[in-house]
Amino acid sequence: MNSSVIVRAPLHVQVAERLRLLIDSGELAPGTRLNEIELCNTMGVSRTPLREAIRSLATEGLIELQPNRGAIVSVVSQEDVTEILPIMASLEGLGGRLAAMHMDQSKIAQVRKIHDQMISHYKNNEVAEYFETNRLIHELITEGSGNQTLVDTINSLSAKVRRARFTAQMTKESWAKAVSEHEEMIAALEAQDPHRLEAILVQHVETKRATILGSIEQNQ
Amino acid sequence: MNSSVIVRAPLHVQVAERLRLLIDSGELAPGTRLNEIELCNTMGVSRTPLREAIRSLATEGLIELQPNRGAIVSVVSQEDVTEILPIMASLEGLGGRLAAMHMDQSKIAQVRKIHDQMISHYKNNEVAEYFETNRLIHELITEGSGNQTLVDTINSLSAKVRRARFTAQMTKESWAKAVSEHEEMIAALEAQDPHRLEAILVQHVETKRATILGSIEQNQ
DNA sequence: ATATCGTATTTTGTATGCAAAATAAAGTAA
DNA sequence: TTACTTTATTTTGCATACAAAATACGATAT
Numbered sequence: 001m002n003s004s005v006i007v008r009a010p011l012h013v014q015v016a017e018r019l020r021l022l023i024d025s026g027e028l029a030p031g032t033r034l035n036e037i038e039l040c041n042t043m044g045v046s047r048t049p050l051r052e053a054i055r056s057l058a059t060e061g062l063i064e065l066q067p068n069r070g071a072i073v074s075v076v077s078q079e080d081v082t083e084i085l086p087i088m089a090s091l092e093g094l095g096g097r098l099a100a101m102h103m104d105q106s107k108i109a110q111v112r113k114i115h116d117q118m119i120s121h122y123k124n125n126e127v128a129e130y131f132e133t134n135r136l137i138h139e140l141i142t143e144g145s146g147n148q149t150l151v152d153t154i155n156s157l158s159a160k161v162r163r164a165r166f167t168a169q170m171t172k173e174s175w176a177k178a179v180s181e182h183e184e185m186i187a188a189l190e191a192q193d194p195h196r197l198e199a200i201l202v203q204h205v206e207t208k209r210a211t212i213l214g215s216i217e218q219n220q
Numbered sequence: 221m222n223s224s225v226i227v228r229a230p231l232h233v234q235v236a237e238r239l240r241l242l243i244d245s246g247e248l249a250p251g252t253r254l255n256e257i258e259l260c261n262t263m264g265v266s267r268t269p270l271r272e273a274i275r276s277l278a279t280e281g282l283i284e285l286q287p288n289r290g291a292i293v294s295v296v297s298q299e300d301v302t303e304i305l306p307i308m309a310s311l312e313g314l315g316g317r318l319a320a321m322h323m324d325q326s327k328i329a330q331v332r333k334i335h336d337q338m339i340s341h342y343k344n345n346e347v348a349e350y351f352e353t354n355r356l357i358h359e360l361i362t363e364g365s366g367n368q369t370l371v372d373t374i375n376s377l378s379a380k381v382r383r384a385r386f387t388a389q390m391t392k393e394s395w396a397k398a399v400s401e402h403e404e405m406i407a408a409l410e411a412q413d414p415h416r417l418e419a420i421l422v423q424h425v426e427t428k429r430a431t432i433l434g435s436i437e438q439n440q
Numbered sequence: 441a442t443a444t445c446g447t448a449t450t451t452t453g454t455a456t457g458c459a460a461a462a463t464a465a466a467g468t469a470a
Numbered sequence: 471t472t473a474c475t476t477t478a479t480t481t482t483g484c485a486t487a488c489a490a491a492a493t494a495c496g497a498t499a500t
Contacts, residue, residue: 009287010285010288010452010453010454011453011454012275012453012454035481036481036482037480037481045454045455046454046455046456047454047455047456047482048268048453048454048455048456049453049454049455051268051272051482051483052271052272052275053275055232055272055273055275055276056275056276056278056279058276059276059279059280060279065230067229067230067482067483068460068461068462068481068482068483069461069462069463069481069482070481070482080369083367083368083369083370084369086314086318086367086370087311087314087369090310090311090313090314091307091310091311093310094306094307098306147303147306147307148303149300149303149304149307149377150303150306150307153307153373153377157369157373230483230484231483231484232483232484255451256451256452257450257451265484265485266484266485266486267452267484267486268484268485268486269483269484269485271452271453287452287453288451288453288490288491288492289451289452289491289492289493290451290452
C-alpha cells in the first residue's frame with residue numbers, strides 16, 4: 001500500500017488558483033468583468049467548476065459578485081489600504097513577537113543570510129531582487145511564529161494590498177528607512193527579544209503605510 | 221424611478237447563510253458529513269447553488285472539502301483555538317485603540333448602557349443574557365474602530381472559536397475576572413484612552429484563552 | 441469465521457440545457 | 471438629434487443529466 005496517495009486537485013481548485021494568479025499578476029486588472037463563457041473557453045472547463053471557483057475567490061475578497069450581472073475583479077481603494085495596513089501592523093508585530101520566542105538558531109541564521117542578500121541588493125540598486133528577499137524575510141518571520149492561522153490571515157490581507165502595487169513608487173529616503181528598520185529587525189531577532197521585534201515590525205508597517213499613502217494613485 | 225431597488229439575494233448566498241446558521245447552532249456538528257442530495261431536499265434547491273455555497277463556506281474555513289468524498293463540518297481543535305485567540309487579542313486590542321480615538325460621546329454612552337445591563341445580568345446570574353450583552357459590547361467597540369476590514373477579520377476568526385462553545389464552562393472566578401476587566405474597559409473607553417483600552421482588551425482575551433484552555437474538552 | 445474479490449449502489453464531479461434577467465440594438469416620436 | 475419604446479441578443483442563475491469515483495454489499499475461498 002502506498003501512503004502518499006496522489007490526488008489531483010478538483011477542477012474548481014485548479015481554476016481558482018489560476019484565476020488568483022491572473023488577478024495577482026495584473027492580467028486581470030481591478031474592475032475587469034469576468035465573462036464566464038470566455039473564461040471557460042480559455043481554460044477549457046465548463047461553467048460549473050468555474051462558477052464554484054468564482055464563489056471561492058469572492059469570499060476571499062479578490063472578486064466582487066454583482067447579482068445577475070456576474071463578477072468583477074475587486075478594486076482596492078485607498079480606504080481599503082488605509083484599513084488593512086494597521087491590521088497588518090498588529091499581526092506582523094504579533095508574528096514577530098512569537099517568532100522571537102519560538103525560532104531556533106538555525107532558522108534565525110537563515111533569515112540573517114537572506115537579510116544580507118537583501119542588503120547587497122539594496123546597495124546594488126536591484127529593486128526586484130530587493131523586494132523578493134524582503135518579502136521572503138517577512139514570510140520567514142511570520143512562519144517562525146508557528147501560528148498557521150496567523151500566516152493565513154496575514155497572507156489574505158497582504159494579497160489585497162499587493163494588488164494595488166504601490167511598491168514601485170518608493171523614494172530613496174523611504175527605501176533607506178525601510179532598510180534601517182530591517183537592520184533593527186534582524187538585530188532584535190538575533191537577540192531573541194520578542195517585544196523589541198514586535199515594536200519594530202509594527203513601526204515598519206506604519207512606515208510602509210506612510211510611504212504608500214504618500215504616493216498612492218487613486219484607482220476607483 | 222425607485223432608488224432603493226429590492227434585490228433578493230442569490231440562492232447560493234441564502235443557502236450559505238442557512239448552512240452557517242446550522243453549523244453555528246450546532247445542528248450540524250463538527251465532523252458531520254454534508255450529503256448534497258439530502259441538503260438539497262431539505263432546503264428545496266438544486267445541487268448547483270448548494271455546491272457554490274459549500275465552496276464559499278470552505279474558503280471561510282467553516283467546512284472542509286474532501287476531494288471526491290464531499291465536505292464535512294470542520295472540526296475546531298485545541299490547536300486551532302490556541303492559534304486563533306492570540307490573533308483575536310491583537311485585533312481586539314487594535315479595535316479598542318481605534319475605537320477610543322474615534323467613538324463619539326453618544327456611542328460611548330450606548331456602550332455604557334449595555335455594560336450596565338450586562339452587570340445586572342451578571343448579578344442576577346442570567347448567563348445567556350450576560351453572554352449576549354457581552355458579545356454586543358465587544359461588537360460595538362470593534363465597530364467603533366471605523367475599520368470594516370477589522371470587523372470582518374475578527375468576526376471570521378471569532379466564528380470558528382465560538383463553534384467550540386466553551387463559554388458554558390466558566391467558573392465563578394473567571395467570570396468575576398471577566399466582569400472586572402469589563403469595568404476597566406468601560407472606564408478606559410469613557411476616558412477615551414486608546415492605549416489603556418488596547419491593553420485591557422488584549423489582557424481580556426488572554427484571560428479568555430486561559431479560561432478556555434483550562435476547561436477545554438478535546439474533540440478530535 | 442475472516443479475508444478478499446467482484447458487483448451494485450450511492451455520491452460526488454463535471455457538463456449541458458433551459459429560464460430569467462440584463463444589455464445591446466433598432467426603430468419611432470418628439 | 472435626442473429620448474423613449476420595443477425587440478433581439480447576450481449573459482447569468484438554476485436545474486438536470488451524465489461520468490467517474492467511492493462506498494456498500496454479497497459471494498467465494500481459505
